[in-house]
Amino acid sequence: MLRTEGLRKSFDVRGRSLEIIKGIDLEIRKGEFVSLVGKSGSGKSTLLSLMAGLDRPSSGKVIFDGTEIQDLDEEALSYFRRNRFGFIFQSYHLIPTLTAIENILVPHQLAGKGSGLAKAEGLLDKVGLNERADHFPKQMSGGEQQRVSICRALMNDPEVIFADEPTGNLDSANGEIILKLLLDLRRSQTLVLVTHDMDVAAKADRVLEIVDGHLAGKGLDRAPSTVLG
Numbered sequence: 401m402l403r404t405e406g407l408r409k410s411f412d413v414r415g416r417s418l419e420i421i422k423g424i425d426l427e428i429r430k431g432e433f434v435s436l437v438g439k440s441g442s443g444k445s446t447l448l449s450l451m452a453g454l455d456r457p458s459s460g461k462v463i464f465d466g467t468e469i470q471d472l473d474e475e476a477l478s479y480f481r482r483n484r485f486g487f488i489f490q491s492y493h494l495i496p497t498l499t500a501i502e503n504i505l506v507p508h509q510l511a512g513k514g515s516g517l518a519k520a521e522g523l524l525d526k527v528g529l530n531e532r533a534d535h536f537p538k539q540m541s542g543g544e545q546q547r548v549s550i551c552r553a554l555m556n557d558p559e560v561i562f563a564d565e566p567t568g569n570l571d572s573a574n575g576e577i578i579l580k581l582l583l584d585l586r587r588s589q590t591l592v593l594v595t596h597d598m599d600v601a602a603k604a605d606r607v608l609e610i611v612d613g614h615l616a617g618k619g620l621d622r623a624p625s626t627v628l629g
Contacts, residue, residue: 401464402428402590404461407423409421409455409459410445410458420499421457426608428590433603435594435602436592438610442576448562452481453472464484465559473546482510483558485558485561487558488563492548492549494545503554504552505517507556509557522550526581526585532544532548560590561582566582567597568595575600
């Protein structure tokens with residue numbers, strides 16, 4: 401469903417080319433939960449951004465459901481990000497001037513799918529925040545903001561959820577809650593999660609280690625775990 405071929409990414413740093421991703425080939429099956437782990441600076445977040453279409457590779461391919469997304473123009477790539485992918489980040493990225501319910505509705509409205517209010521309210525209820533619908537991000541705790549961001553990521557029923565350190569800004573108790581919510585709420589979606597926490601990574605179907613821009617191994621190979629909900 402999602403694979404990369406010869407994927408490379410370089411950045412210009414003070415006139416020199418710094419290669420971060422160094423020819424990665426990988427395949428992620430539909431419905432699979434894959435964790436990407438590695439030391440800080442290893443390239444795991446860069447790899448996630450390339451697979452998610454948030455950045456373009458220097459060379460190589462990112463192929464999703466038969467489409468080479470690195471060759472899409474900005475309009476077509478935006479369509480993929482709005483309608484087929486969902487994103488959860490460590491820093492939440494909620495819009496401070498919008499309420500919880502309004503933040504959740506943003507991707508739905510950008511996709512031109514109507515109001516979606518009932519669905520957004522249902523998601524908030526599932527994460528236990530129905531009473532926070534009209535609260536702004538600054539009025540919510542970090543764990544609450546991350547729950548809102550999960551709802552936002554799921555609003556358009558994405559085929560793939562990309563999560564970059566979604567528990568990184570939370571204490572261990574809240575981090576465990578967030579991960580459980582994410583696993584409970586996802587249905588048939590593929591989940592690709594970057595984490596430095598091996599306890600979080602261990603819950604995945606496969607753990608892929610990125611070492612100095614290379615894929616160190618293909619990780620555990622077993623059928624995707626049963627999805628709750």
